[in-house]
Amino acid sequence: MNLQNKSLSAKIGKASIYLIIIFLGLVTLLPLLNIVAISMSSSGAVTANAVGIVPVNFTLEPYRMLIDDPQFWRSFGISVQRVFLSLALNMILIVFMAYPLSKRKSEFKGRSIYMNFLIFAMLFNGGMIPTYLVVRNLGLLNTIWSLVLPSAVPVFSVILMMNFFRGVPKALEEAAIIDGAKPMQVLLKVYLPISVPSLATVALFSIVGSWNDFFSGLIYMTRESNYPLMTYIQSLTVDIQQMIQQGVNSTNLSELMGVSNRNLNAAKIVVSSIPLILIYPLLQKYFITGIVVGSVKE
Amino acid sequence: MQQRKRTASKRITNINLTYHFMILPGIIFLLIFNYAPMFGLIMAFQDYVPAKGVFSSDFVGFQHFSYMFSLPSIGRVFTNTIVIAGGKIIFNTLLAIVFAILLNEVRVRWLKKSVQTIVYLPNFLSWVVLASVVVNIFSLDGSVNQILESFGIGPFNFLGSNQLFRPLIIGTDVWKSFGFNSIVYLAAITSIDPGLHEAASIDGANWWRRVWHVTLPGMLPIILLLAILNLPNILNGGFDQIYNLYSPVVYQSGDIIDTYVYRVGLMGRDYSFGTAVGLFKSIIGLVLILSANQAAKKYTERQLF
Known part of the structure; x- marks a missing residue:
């Protein structure tokens, strides 16, 4: 093979790598753009399935209708409330469990018992039905607490935080103790300030998890007015999907339903994703460190 | 004193x-x-x-368990779970590795950053949201069928066909997660000593040979570790995704353990039977995860707990 051929084939190789990467990027992006385009198109265009990645007969009517939808905003409010309650509870429990567990066995008698207790909770669970019955017997059905309390201790995050605390230099703690600091002060004044990246990681795990969860709402809320946002959206789309799956095409579907509200549903989906898109830069930054630093111990 | x-x-x-x-x-x-x-x-x-x-x-002793094994539908539910979960693990791993290797070759910084930003995104969106996206493009007159028809193929009822439902589930799951899964592999690639690549180039190795003899062996420990740790997921077909995409027409190919327990046990209020099925799954899951941890400790000198 002469030199020219070699550089030509290298160029083709390089170009195909770029093409594949761009292709994968587009394949991921276009379906997401599709739903945004649908949310800004007229019902007629959506019904005729004429919408690709650009809105057809551009309109903001679906968003105007959305503003007047009381259940959407009630569910939105429930989800926001739930995210803050879960976040507060999760962070307190994560930090106060992770700190003692990050001590050596010689420093904290009973550590291994607690540790095994925690790990077993991660490996094995009672499953859907017994958990549902516990929540029901506690009288939590149809309350916001049914969405918050069952996931109060995210075991995975506790272990992640514990591993991080273990990496904190001992000298810092010893210096504080010589100055007369109590464990609580050591935790709050020495450990927490230098743990901000890890705290951010587990906080984001908590936020994304509770915002996206629709299942708790589905089983613990019996009234639609109590649904968190994802459960509410899920309840809207499921009937239409079943009709589509049974082979009804969209034109017949809208005749069946009177008027197409697919653009309205799309608008709901877009608005429900906005909070996550807003924190996405943070997610990209901290999730990646969280994953690469890893929960896996050497 | x-x-x-x-x-x-x-x-x-x-x-x-x-x-x-x-x-x-x-x-x-x-x-x-x-x-x-x-x-x-x-x-x-x-x-x-x-x-x-x-x-x-x-x-009643083991009555619910013997009833479970006597049901013809239960074998189907376990098969669906394992096929779907197995397919997800295999294709997610493969595409994430390939994507990481290719992305590492991209030298145009803004392109690399943009593609990363795009492909990590779906991982953070709920299946409630993504199911609507999937239904819109895979419905009978949706974009995918429109494209296929322009080539003279189809239309296919992806969401209503027992032949196509599993590939659709596996494919859309890979679509959601491959980008995010590639992060770990990308980190593994960048930690490989560049001197090894230089040495291979001097010896006349082309790109393919360097990937095969330097990059992949360098990634092998992390690939092995993740493969082992993923093993227990073989019983998790992905409730959120399937619940939002399936319908009675595709129970035959798409009903998994978790959706089955939900429908029969919780909705059908057959609490004891549903719990028995769930317990069976949990016990196998526990055995798998303990074995995986042992295997990881033995072969990679790391462990999960």
Whole structure:
């Protein structure tokens, strides 16, 4: 093979790598753009399935209708409330469990018992039905607490935080103790300030998890007015999907339903994703460190 | 001297006491919401009546388990779960590795950053949201069928066909997660000593050979570790995704253990039977995860817990 051929084939190789990467990027992006385009198109265009990645007969009517939808905003409010309650509870429990567990066995008698207790909770669970019955017997059905309390201790995050605390230099703690600091002060004044990246990681795990969860709402809320946002959206789309799956095409579907509200549903989906898109830069930054630093111990 | 020792040991006891108090609230939550349901698993061996509760319902031994194994549908549910979960693990791993290797070759910084930003995004979106996206493009007159028809193929009823439903589930899951899964592999690639690549180039190795003889061997430990740790997921077909995309037409190919327990046990209020199926799954899952941890410890000198 002469030199020219070699550089030509290298160029083709390089170009195909770029093409594949761009292709994968587009394949991921276009379906997401599709739903945004649908949310800004007229019902007629959506019904005729004429919408690709650009809105057809551009309109903001679906968003105007959305503003007047009381259940959407009630569910939105429930989800926001739930995210803050879960976040507060999760962070307190994560930090106060992770700190003692990050001590050596010689420093904290009973550590291994607690540790095994925690790990077993991660490996094995009672499953859907017994958990549902516990929540029901506690009288939590149809309350916001049914969405918050069952996931109060995210075991995975506790272990992640514990591993991080273990990496904190001992000298810092010893210096504080010589100055007369109590464990609580050591935790709050020495450990927490230098743990901000890890705290951010587990906080984001908590936020994304509770915002996206629709299942708790589905089983613990019996009234639609109590649904968190994802459960509410899920309840809207499921009937239409079943009709589509049974082979009804969209034109017949809208005749069946009177008027197409697919653009309205799309608008709901877009608005429900906005909070996550807003924190996405943070997610990209901290999730990646969280994953690469890893929960896996050497 | 004696005095000082005593105060020191008293201080350690006090510190220990504080530690116990710190950890207590979390332990209480675990007891109520993790351990109490485990106790509730007793109902798998009972004819559970909600009014009587776990304490006074009648015991029936392994009746629910033998009933479970006598059902023809249960084999189908386990097969669906394993095929779907297995497919997801294999294709997610493969595409994530390929993507990481290719992305590492991209030298145009803005392009690399943009593509990363795009492909990590779906991982953070709920399946409730993504299911709508999937339904829109895969419906009978959706974009995918429009494109296929322009080539003279189809249309296909992806969401309503027992031949196409599993590939659709696996494919859309890979679409959601491959980008995010590639992060770990990308980190593994960048930690490979560049000197190895230089040496291989000097020896005349082309790109393919360098990937094969330098990059992949360098990634092997992390690939092996993740493969082992993914093993227990073989029983997790992905409730959120399937629940939002399936319908009675595709139960035959798409019903998994979790959706089955939800429908029959929780919705059908057959609590004892549903719990028995769930318990069976949990026990196999526990065995798998303990074996995976042992294997990881043995072959990669790392472990999950």
